[in-house]
Amino acid sequence: MAVLRILVALSVLLEIISATSLGVVSTEGGMVDGQNLFLGFFRYMDVFRGIPFADIPKRFEKPVRHPGWSGTLKTTQYRDKCLQLDALMTSVSGNEDCLYLNIWVPHIGSVASNLPVMVWIHGGAFMFGDAMGIHFLDNYLYSGQEIADRGNVIVVTVGYRVGSLGFLSTGDSTMPGNYGLWDQQAAIAWVHRNIRSFGGDPSNITVFGESAGGAGVSFQALTPHNKGLIRRAISQSGVSLCPWAVNRNPRKYAEEVALKVNCPTDDSMAACLKMTDPKVLTLAGTVPLTSSADDPFVNNLVLSPVIDGDFLPDEPSNLFHNAADIDYMVGANDMxxxxxASFDVPSINFPLLVTSVDEVKALLGALTKEKGTAGLENGFSTYTIDWGSNPSLETVKKTVVAIETDYMFLVPTQATLYLHASNAGTGRTYSYLFSQPNRLAAVTKPWLGADHADDLQYVFGKPFSTPLGYWPKHRDLSGYMIAYWTNFVKTGDPNSGDLRVPATWPTFTSTGHRFLEINSKMDAGYVGQKLRLRYVNFWTSVLPSLPTVYLK
Structure with a gap:
């Protein structure tokens, strides 16, 4: 027994002595020194927080390379988020000096070498968010530690300009917009140029993101400016074809902001906006928080990317040839x-409140407005075909959610999958539907499936890092998702890699339309085909074929 204790002590001592780390790393801007973490036997991780990937951005201009620094930059603290409004749009926080990224490098047995790289683009309606995400104490949502450790990949999270400073556009060359997208692109390019020094493979970069970040991933894959930089992409609950992802009349909103900050709306508008205090500008870039069934919240999301003739030289649907050789995994949450919908039809969240048929019609009427009565009638018959003569309260509530899910996320996702597959060269296409029920709604809304952003906690391994908040089934699910995601990152095939998966995920083709349903109960039978075909057909074929009555 004494000999065994001595051997264990010696092994621990050897482990400590042989701690694995990159040490100080040389980048194009200078030397950086991060933090080394001991995670377990022969498992270490270097974490670099707050590395600048561009200089402090000039207002309404593209980012430029950082001039560099002397000495060694200590990168052990997260940096400020980009200047932005709070959730109620009444105050401003953050900093214009915000173009920084964070890197997690796993060392499993030996120092990292030639590892695949995952670059995370956060969501937040192009108005909110940062590279770390919401946090409690030091537990950040977007910590890359669990993915990096379990999947043996490098994880990078990036900050980019949001709100007025990131996406305000005059619709012409004086202030073309898309500054937040250019920031994302600058971060991807920095990773490509520098990640080899961190043990990464610059030829195997996957960009992944959710919601507005998922749309950002989509834009980054479609722009000609990323040719050769991105090998794979993952869009979660957001693509470039979503109705909220592109503002086709940016001048109108820019003039509204200009009037709020006492700037003219003529040819001198851009010059005046550039000289306006950045916090005042940010505070002026609000959108209404009120909505209703006949004026849905999606119509308020106007501070978004634009077709500028540069980053986006054409409609996104015409740019898929640029992503022909990029492997692409795309999906949505089932609710x-x-x-x-909670903003537009609040009654859906109250079990005893009736959600009326009139509210369903009002919502459909608003979303099909340009097609007039014919759009409403066709939509209503499509969504109520299974109602029967006396639909339950729950059925009507779920119908409202289905309408908004399809319109805002699921149908644009299916259209994106089809365009990617039909334009593909070497790029493979994978489709998923995430359906794990919302953890907080079991009592008040037992019918609620996966709400917006419910997938994030599982992708980032929260059931492992905060185990007391989850059940074993949630750890199973998180393990499945990290396996699929990191296998895909390594090989372009979510089934092939170092981690086992519970079901074989087939490719999506322009004729087969197969997808994987992801939840904690999944097994080999969780493969489907032609997801919500009746509803996809309505939004992509039936509705567009109807005569236009009102212009948008």
């Missing part, structure tokens, strides 16, 4: 629209 992604619930969060937004």
């Amino acid at each position: 992604d629209g619930h969060f937004f």
Whole structure:
């Protein structure tokens, strides 16, 4: 027994002595020194927080390379988020000096070498968010530690300009917009140029993101400016074809902001906006928080990317040839629209309140407005075909959520999958539907499936890092998702890699339309085909074929 204790002590001592780390790393801007973590036997991780990937951005201009620094930059603290409004749009926080990224590098047995790289683009309606995400104490949502450790990949999270400073556009060359997208692109390019020094493979970069970040991933894959930089992409609950992802009349909103900050709306508008205090500008870039069934919240999301003739030289649907050789995994949550439907039809969240048929019609009428009565009638018959003569309260509530989910997320996702597959060269296409029920709604809304952003906690391994908040089934699910995601990152095939998966995920083709349903109960039978075909057909074929009555 004494000999065994001595051997164990010696092994621990050897482990401590042989701690594995990159040490100080040389980047194009200078030397950086992060933090080394001991995670377990022969498992270490270097974490670099707050590395600048561009200089402090000039207002309404593209980012430029950082001039560099002397000495060694200590990168052990997260940096400020980009200047932005609070959730109630009444105050401003953050900093214009915000173009920083964070890197997690796993060392499993030996120092990292030639590892695949995952670059995370956060969501937040192009108005909110940062590279770390919400946090309690030091537990950040977007910590890359669990993915990096379990999947043996490098994880990078990036900050980018949001709100007025990131996406305000005059619709012409004086202030073309898309500054937040250019920031994302600058971060991807920095990773490509520098990640080899961190043990990464610059030829194997996957960009992944959720919601507005998922749309950002989509834009980054479609722009000609990323040719050769991105090998794979993952869009979760957001693509470039979503109705909220592109503002086709940015001048109108820019003039509204200009009037709020006492700037003219003529040819001198851009010059005046550039000289306006950044906090005042940010505070002026609000959107209404009120909505209703006949004026849904999605119509308020106007501070978004634009077709500028540069980053986006054409409509996104015409740019898929640029992503022909990028492997692409795309999916949505089965009730992604619930969060937004809660604004438009609040009664859905109260079990004893009736959600009326009139509210369903008002919502459909608003979303099909340009097609007039014919759009409403066709939509209503499509969504109520299974109602019967006396639908339950729950059925009507779920129909409202389904309408918003389909319109805002699921149908644009299916259209994106089809365009990617039909334009593909070497790029493979994978489709998923995430359906794990919302953990907080079991009592008040037992019918609620996966709400918007419910997938994030599982992708980032929260059931492992905060085990007391989850059940074993949630750890199973998180393990499945990390396996699929990191296998895909390594090989372009979510089934092939170092981690086992519970079901074989087939490719999506322009004729087969197969997808994987992801939840904690999944097994080999969780493969489907032609997801919500009746509803996809309505939004992509039936509705567009109807004569236009009102212009948008």
